[in-house]
Amino acid sequence: MREIAAKEYITAVRLDGSTPWRILRLAIFPNIIDVIVAQATRALSVAILDISAVCFLGIGAQSPQPEWGTMIADSLDLSYIAPWNVILPGMAIMLSVVATNFLGEGLRKALQQGNE
Numbered sequence: 001m002r003e004i005a006a007k008e009y010i011t012a013v014r015l016d017g018s019t020p021w022r023i024l025r026l027a028i029f030p031n032i033i034d035v036i037v038a039q040a041t042r043a044l045s046v047a048i049l050d051i052s053a054v055c056f057l058g059i060g061a062q063s064p065q066p067e068w069g070t071m072i073a074d075s076l077d078l079s080y081i082a083p084w085n086v087i088l089p090g091m092a093i094m095l096s097v098v099a100t101n102f103l104g105e106g107l108r109k110a111l112q113q114g115n116e
Contacts, residue, residue, distance in 0.1 A: 042104065
């Protein structure tokens with residue numbers, strides 16, 4: 001954000017007499033929204049993985065609550081007999097992370113095209 005704030009068009013808006021909130025709303029925010037969206041979706045993907053890992057280790061949600069990491073941890077004993085008990089929650093984690101990343105990338109591209 002600081003490198004955006006140092007650009008010449010921000011200086012021109014500042015010299016025009018705009019308030020700091022107007023500069024932020026009209027000049028800085030439209031130029032950093034794609035970065036904010038990308039970082040937010042990456043953070044959401046990491047949060048999904050972190051919650052699943054914590055629950056897999058037994059620190060998070062416990063067994064009666066439906067959570068993917070807990071489901072994988074509870075079904076490790078049956079992985080040779082019924083491997084789908086481990087594969088399905090793992091695939092759900094993977095698909096949710098990939099879908100979140102694709103959604104964020106699509107939003108970022110749409111916002112970049114809107115700014116051009």
